[in-house]
Amino acid sequence: MxxxxxxxxxxxxxxxxxxxxxxxxxxxxxxxxxxxxxxxxxxxxxxxxxxxxxxxxxxxxxxxxxxxxxxxxxxxxxxxxxxxxxxxxxxxxxxxxxxxxxxxxxxxxxxxxxxxxxxxxxxxxxxxxxxxxxxxxxxxxxxxxxxxxxxxxxxxxxxxxxxxxxxxxxxxxxxxxxxxxxxxxxxxxxxxxxxxxxxxxxxxxxxxxxxxxxxxxxxxxxxxxxxxxxxxxxxxxxxxxxxxxxxxxxxxxxxxxxxxxxxxxxxxxxxxxxxxxxxxxxKLNSFCKNVNKIKKELVDLLEKISNEGKKVNGYGAPAKASTLINFIGENNLEYIYDRSELKQGKFIPGTSIQIKNPDEIKKDKPDYIFLFAWNFTNEIIDDLKLNYNFKGKIIIPIPNLKIITI
Ligand SMILES: [Zn+2]
Structure with a gap:
C-alpha cells in the first residue's frame, strides 16, 4: 500500500x-x-x-x-x-x-x-x-x-x-x-x-x-x-x-x-x-496539523447548537460532505438538502442523514443550515433567500468557520 x-x-x-x-x-x-x-x-x-x-x-x-x-x-x-x-x-x-x-x-x-x-x-x-x-x-x-x-x-x-x-x-x-x-x-x-x-x-x-x-x-x-x-x-x-x-x-x-x-x-x-x-x-505539513483543530471547532459548535435545542440541517450533498461528516461525526445533523433529484431520498454513506428536496426547508424551518457545498456559498445563499424563504443562520465550515445570518 x-x-x-x-x-x-x-x-x-x-x-x-x-x-x-x-x-x-x-x-x-x-x-x-x-x-x-x-x-x-x-x-x-x-x-x-x-x-x-x-x-x-x-x-x-x-x-x-x-x-x-x-x-x-x-x-x-x-x-x-x-x-x-x-x-x-x-x-x-x-x-x-x-x-x-x-x-x-x-x-x-x-x-x-x-x-x-x-x-x-x-x-x-x-x-x-x-x-x-x-x-x-x-x-x-x-x-x-x-x-x-x-x-x-x-x-x-x-x-x-x-x-x-x-x-x-x-x-x-x-x-x-x-x-x-x-x-x-x-x-x-x-x-x-x-x-x-x-x-x-x-x-x-x-x-x-x-x-x-x-x-x-x-x-x-x-x-x-x-x-x-x-x-x-x-x-x-x-x-x-x-x-x-x-x-x-x-x-x-x-x-x-x-x-x-x-x-x-x-x-x-x-x-x-x-x-x-x-x-x-x-506548507503541506501545517495544513495536516490544522485539520484536527478544525474538527474540534465544528464538533463544539454542533454541540452548542444541540444544547440550545436548535435545529440544524445541511445544504449540498457533494462527495466532500461525506468526508466531512464521517470525519466529524453525525452529531445532531438530521437532513441535508440538495437540488439533485438523483440524490434525494438517499443517505449520506455511513450515516442516517437523509438527502431531501430543498423545497422542504419551508416546512422544516431549521435554525441553522450547515453548508457542505461551501464552494458555492453565494449561489446557495441566493437560492435560500429567493427560492426557499430561509431566514436563520448559515454555517460555512471551510476555509475558516464562519456563521452568517440571513
Ligand atoms: Zn514517488
Missing part, C-alpha cells in the same frame, strides 16, 4: 489520517445499508523520494467508485457556464475548425461537448459511468462507456484519428494509473494539438483547509511542480497554467507536443509561488 502511483517505488508515508470513511459518492437508498456501509481507511500519503508525489492512502477498485455516478455538472449553473466557457476559450485562442476532433475524457453527461457542437461535429466523450454515458448518448453526444487507458487511446486513434483537442476536467486525479493516462493522451493528441486538464489543486486545498476534498476517488493531489515533472518525462510541454475559481480554485493546465509554444507568465508565476511557499514541504 505504500507504492507510489507516480514513480512506482515502495516509498510513500502517511502524512494525514482522516480515520475511516465509506466511498463518498455511493449514496445508499436504504437506511440500514447506509449505516452499515463498508468503511475504508482514509489518509494522505507522500512519496519520500525526490518525486514528492501526494496520493490517497488506500486504493479502492475504480469500478466500485465510478460505475454508477451521481455527480453531474449540469445541476449547477456555475459549472455548466464554466464548461461552456472552456469551449469558447479554446475557439478564441486556438481556433476550433469543422474537422477538429475534440475528445472529453470523463465527459460525464456530455455538458462540455454539447457546448462545442456549434464549432464541430467531430466530438467524442469517454466516461466509465453507465448512467451518465446513457444520458449523454441520448442527447446525441457520442460517448464511449469506458475508463480511459492507453489501450483505449490506441483504439480511438485507429477509428477516429488524432485529436486536435483533448479536454479532461476533474478526471485525471481519478486514476492511480497516472503513467498509462499520460501515455494515452500523448498517443491521441496531434502534433499541434492542445490538451487541457483541470484538476483539483493541492495549493488550493492547502490554502483553504479543504481537507473535505480528500476522498477515495481522488487518487492524487497535484502541485504544478509535480505535474510539470510528470509531463516532462513524457516529452510533453505544459505551456500555460492558471488557477480558476471553480471548485474553490482548480488548476487548469495547457499541454502540447509543440515545444515552440512559449511558457506563459501565469505558468511561471504559479511555479514560483509554490517554491517560495514550500507548498509540498512546510
Amino acid at each position: 505504500n507504492r507510489c502511483f507516480n514513480c512506482k517505488k515502495e516509498s510513500t508515508e502517511i502524512i494525514l489520517d482522516l480515520g475511516e470513511s465509506p466511498i463518498a459518492n455511493n449514496l445508499e437508498t436504504d437506511l440500514d445499508e447506509s449505516k452499515n456501509a463498508k468503511k475504508f481507511p482514509l489518509s494522505l500519503r507522500k512519496c519520500k523520494t525526490s518525486c514528492n508525489h501526494i496520493q490517497i492512502g488506500n486504493i479502492i477498485d475504480q469500478k466500485e467508485i465510478f460505475s454508477d455516478y451521481f455527480y453531474m455538472p449540469s445541476f449547477s449553473k456555475t459549472l455548466t457556464k464554466h464548461l461552456q466557457e472552456i469551449s469558447s476559450d479554446l475557439n478564441k485562442r486556438f481556433g476550433i475548425e469543422k474537422e477538429s476532433l475534440i475528445i472529453d475524457i470523463g465527459s460525464n453527461d456530455g455538458t462540455f461537448l454539447e457546448s462545442t457542437r456549434q464549432y464541430t461535429n467531430k466530438i467524442l466523450g469517454i466516461d466509465p459511468a453507465k448512467n451518465l454515458a446513457t444520458i449523454a448518448n441520448n442527447k446525441g453526444i457520442n460517448t464511449l462507456n469506458s475508463f480511459f487507458t492507453n489501450d483505449l487511446a490506441k483504439e480511438i486513434r485507429e477509428k477516429y484519428g488524432k485529436a486536435k483537442f483533448i479536454v479532461s476536467t476533474n478526471t485525471f486525479a481519478h486514476t492511480p494509473e497516472i503513467n498509462d493516462f499520460v501515455q494515452g493522451v500523448k498517443n491521441l493528441i496531434s502534433n499541434e494539438g492542445v490538451i487541457i486538464i483541470e484538476i483539483h489543486y493541492l495549493g488550493s486545498m492547502v490554502n483553504d483547509n479543504s481537507f473535505d476534498t480528500i476522498y477515495h476517488e481522488h487518487f492524487s493531489y497535484w502541485s504544478l511542480e509535480n505535474l510539470n515533472n510528470l509531463f516532462k518525462r513524457y516529452d510533453l510541454n505544459i505551456f500555460d497554467a492558471s488557477i480558476i475559481p471553480v471548485h474553490h480554485g482548480q488548476l487548469r493546465i495547457y499541454i502540447s507536443k509543440n515545444k515552440n509554444l512559449k511558457k506563459t507568465k501565469s505558468f511561471k508565476k504559479i511555479l514560483e509561488i509554490e517554491k517560495d511557499e514550500d507548498l509540498i514541504g512546510n
Whole structure:
C-alpha cells in the first residue's frame, strides 16, 4: 500500500489520517445499508523520494467508485457556464475548425461537448459511468462507456484519428494509473494539438483547509511542480497554467507536443509561488496539523447548537460532505438538502442523514443550515433567500468557520 502511483517505488508515508470513511459518492437508498456501509481507511500519503508525489492512502477498485455516478455538472449553473466557457476559450485562442476532433475524457453527461457542437461535429466523450454515458448518448453526444487507458487511446486513434483537442476536467486525479493516462493522451493528441486538464489543486486545498476534498476517488493531489515533472518525462510541454475559481480554485493546465509554444507568465508565476511557499514541504505539513483543530471547532459548535435545542440541517450533498461528516461525526445533523433529484431520498454513506428536496426547508424551518457545498456559498445563499424563504443562520465550515445570518 505504500507504492507510489507516480514513480512506482515502495516509498510513500502517511502524512494525514482522516480515520475511516465509506466511498463518498455511493449514496445508499436504504437506511440500514447506509449505516452499515463498508468503511475504508482514509489518509494522505507522500512519496519520500525526490518525486514528492501526494496520493490517497488506500486504493479502492475504480469500478466500485465510478460505475454508477451521481455527480453531474449540469445541476449547477456555475459549472455548466464554466464548461461552456472552456469551449469558447479554446475557439478564441486556438481556433476550433469543422474537422477538429475534440475528445472529453470523463465527459460525464456530455455538458462540455454539447457546448462545442456549434464549432464541430467531430466530438467524442469517454466516461466509465453507465448512467451518465446513457444520458449523454441520448442527447446525441457520442460517448464511449469506458475508463480511459492507453489501450483505449490506441483504439480511438485507429477509428477516429488524432485529436486536435483533448479536454479532461476533474478526471485525471481519478486514476492511480497516472503513467498509462499520460501515455494515452500523448498517443491521441496531434502534433499541434492542445490538451487541457483541470484538476483539483493541492495549493488550493492547502490554502483553504479543504481537507473535505480528500476522498477515495481522488487518487492524487497535484502541485504544478509535480505535474510539470510528470509531463516532462513524457516529452510533453505544459505551456500555460492558471488557477480558476471553480471548485474553490482548480488548476487548469495547457499541454502540447509543440515545444515552440512559449511558457506563459501565469505558468511561471504559479511555479514560483509554490517554491517560495514550500507548498509540498512546510506548507503541506501545517495544513495536516490544522485539520484536527478544525474538527474540534465544528464538533463544539454542533454541540452548542444541540444544547440550545436548535435545529440544524445541511445544504449540498457533494462527495466532500461525506468526508466531512464521517470525519466529524453525525452529531445532531438530521437532513441535508440538495437540488439533485438523483440524490434525494438517499443517505449520506455511513450515516442516517437523509438527502431531501430543498423545497422542504419551508416546512422544516431549521435554525441553522450547515453548508457542505461551501464552494458555492453565494449561489446557495441566493437560492435560500429567493427560492426557499430561509431566514436563520448559515454555517460555512471551510476555509475558516464562519456563521452568517440571513
Ligand atoms: Zn514517488
